[in-house]
Amino acid sequence: MPVNYPQIEQSLPAYASKEKGYQDLQIAQQEKLWQMFSDPSLEVDAMREKIARAEALLKSLYCAKPVQEKLLTRSPLPALPPAYTLIAADGSQIAPNRHRPVQFCVLNIGLIKIQRGSGRAPEINVLSTLLDHESLFTPDGHLIGEEDVSLFRDLEERKALLDAAVPQEEPIITLTDGPLDVYENITTRRERKQIQVDVEKIHANLEARGVLSAGYIDKPGSELISRMLSVLQVPDAELGAYDDTKREIRGISDAELLKKLLQPGERSAVFEAVTKGDGKGSLRVHFFYLNVSGGEEPNLARVEFPAWVSEHPRLVDTLHSVIYHEAMVLDTHPYPYALHRAHELAIITMPEHEQVEAMLVRELEQAGVRVGKRSNKDWNKGLTRA
Numbered sequence: 194m195p196v197n198y199p200q201i202e203q204s205l206p207a208y209a210s211k212e213k214g215y216q217d218l219q220i221a222q223q224e225k226l227w228q229m230f231s232d233p234s235l236e237v238d239a240m241r242e243k244i245a246r247a248e249a250l251l252k253s254l255y256c257a258k259p260v261q262e263k264l265l266t267r268s269p270l271p272a273l274p275p276a277y278t279l280i281a282a283d284g285s286q287i288a289p290n291r292h293r294p295v296q297f298c299v300l301n302i303g304l305i306k307i308q309r310g311s312g313r314a315p316e317i318n319v320l321s322t323l324l325d326h327e328s329l330f331t332p333d334g335h336l337i338g339e340e341d342v343s344l345f346r347d348l349e350e351r352k353a354l355l356d357a358a359v360p361q362e363e364p365i366i367t368l369t370d371g372p373l374d375v376y377e378n379i380t381t382r383r384e385r386k387q388i389q390v391d392v393e394k395i396h397a398n399l400e401a402r403g404v405l406s407a408g409y410i411d412k413p414g415s416e417l418i419s420r421m422l423s424v425l426q427v428p429d430a431e432l433g434a435y436d437d438t439k440r441e442i443r444g445i446s447d448a449e450l451l452k453k454l455l456q457p458g459e460r461s462a463v464f465e466a467v468t469k470g471d472g473k474g475s476l477r478v479h480f481f482y483l484n485v486s487g488g489e490e491p492n493l494a495r496v497e498f499p500a501w502v503s504e505h506p507r508l509v510d511t512l513h514s515v516i517y518h519e520a521m522v523l524d525t526h527p528y529p530y531a532l533h534r535a536h537e538l539a540i541i542t543m544p545e546h547e548q549v550e551a552m553l554v555r556e557l558e559q560a561g562v563r564v565g566k567r568s569n570k571d572w573n574k575g576l577t578r579a
Contacts, residue, residue, distance in 0.1 A: 222442050226450055229422045230264060237261060240425060243432075244467060247424050250433040253470025256420035257447075260479060260503050262462035268481075270458035271510035273518055276310030277364040280357045281531035284346040285539045287546050289329050289336045292571035294564050297553055298324035298342055300349045303538025305531050306357055319538050320353055323553075344388045347375045351395045358404045364511050365404045368519075370532050373408035373497040374468075374476040389475040396476060400501055407512055408497040409529055413482075415495070417466065418447045447482060452491035455484040460496075460513050463503055479503050483513065485520040485527040492527055494520070 237259045244258040262268075287299040299321060306316040324345060329337060347369075354367040375392050399406050423440045424432075451461055461482040468478075477500035486492040496516055502508045522530035554564050 219444055223445050223449060226419060226422065226442050226445050227453070229426070230418065230450060235264060235425075237263060240421075243425055243429075244421065246429070247427075247432055247435060248467060248469055251435060251469070253437075254424075254467055255417070255437070255470065256424055256467050257417035257464040258421065258467050260463045260465055264462055265454065266462035267455060268460045268513065270517055271514045273514045274309075274364055274511055276308075277366060277511070277515060278361065279307045279309065279366050279368065279515060279519065279531050280354055281305050281307075281368040281529065281535045282350040282353050283370050283532055283535035283539050284350050285536075285541050286342050286346050287541055287549065288339055288342045290571075291336060292568035293550065294567050295550065295553055295557060296329055296336060297550070298329060298337070298345070299541065299549055300324060300342075300346050301539050301541050302346075302349050302353050303535040303540075304353050304357060305534045305538065307531055308363075310363075315534075317534070317538060318353075320349070322349055344375055348388050348391055351392055354406070355395050355398055358399060358402060360402045364508075364515075365402070366512065366515055367399065367404055367406045368516070368529060368532055369406075369408050370536070371408055371410060373406065373478050373499070376468075393475045396499060400499060405502060405508055405512055406499060407516065409516065409532060410495040410497070411528055413448050413493070413495040414446045416443070416446055417464065418450060419443075419445050421464075447495070448493040451482050452484075452493055455482065455491065455493065457484050457486045457488070457491075458517055459484055463509065465500065466497070476500075481509075481513075483517060485517060487521055487524050487527065 240259050244256065248254055282302055282304050284300060284302045286301065287297070289296045289298050302320040302322075304318045304320065308315075324342075328345070331337060331341075350369055354369070358365050358367055375389055396406060419442055420437060420440065423437070423442070424435060427435050455461060463479050463481050466478045466480055478497050479500050479502065480495050480497040482493050483496050484491050485494050496512060498509075498512055502512070516529060519529040519531060520527040523533060557564055
């Protein structure tokens with residue numbers, strides 16, 4: 194049966210009224226946050242020192258920390274390098290499902306390598322990995338979930354980028370969708386810690402090659418700057434008892450805060466991401482916000498990169514200009530074209546899923562392995578989909 198539209202319609206006026214009240218409150222909160230952010234008395238060195246003290250005192254802290262630029266920095270779009278290589282990777286997966294006849298996981302990585310200024314056609318590749326059987330289960334015997342599969346996929350993306358990033362004279366930029374670092378699945382963090390170690394090694398290798406690795410976050414919703422400003426308001430004597438759950442201003446993302454500051458093509462100051470506590474990352478990550486809009490309506494993305502890049506302003510400029518121009522290829526809905534193309538390459542369709550499953554079933558049966566049955570629930574759902 195279709196959705197009961199009349200029943201939904203009855204709820205719409207009350208829903209819209211509450212949403213209007215929420216938005217009015219957010220506008221007032223946003224103005225208050227902006228006043229805190231634009232306070233001329235804020236000094237970068239003093240802010241860094243206070244956030245560092247909070248890191249030392251608190252078991253858990255998730256916020257921004259300024260690097261060296263003033264908070265109200267608006268860096269204009271730098272010139273694009275005449276030649277550079279951009280390598281983007283994105284992935285999809287078939288997660289194990291107890292309702293299917295056999296348990297398996299496939300990681301599919303789409304990779305595109307674009308050598309701007311060379312006149313060469315982009316190189317594309319698809320890398321498909323059947324996850325080892327022993328990796329399908331947690332130590333207590335349960336099937337791994339989507340969060341665990343995503344960690345494996347993130348690792349495969351970064352392996353593919355490392356293999357493709359052959360040293361050369363021109364700048365090399367690697368790009369992934371989402372945060373640069375990988376974060377622990379809190380429920381299984383001990384079992385998955387090795388993935389973080391492997392990713393850290395990959396980034397060390399990329400740094401040794403001088404490769405600029407970046408993560409692109411579209412429509413970011415994090416409140417790293419708001420959290421930072423909240424910490425800065427706490428008296429020094431009370432800093433050790435700071436509780437983020439009692440933060441006064443909530444629900445104002447960094448993108449909402451900065452959209453009135455940044456014009457098209459401009460980036461914000463560079464910040465460090467402080468991630469201390471459960472689910473923490475292992476890399477030192479810096480980031481800036483970038484207005485990838487080509488018109489009046491601001492469209493802010495967050496660009497993350499390793500901390501070492503900030504030591505070389507020219508490299509920050511390279512990331513700034515390359516990512517902006519790459520996003521503007523899809524000018525009506527700006528998003529890095531290379532990432533979009535990598536995503537298209539990586540997608541696994543349902544017929545492909547079923548074909549891989551059939552291949553696996555056939556191989557198992559030939560090896561004398563007992564194959565299970567598809568669950569009745571899943572079988573009947575298939576009738577509905579058909």
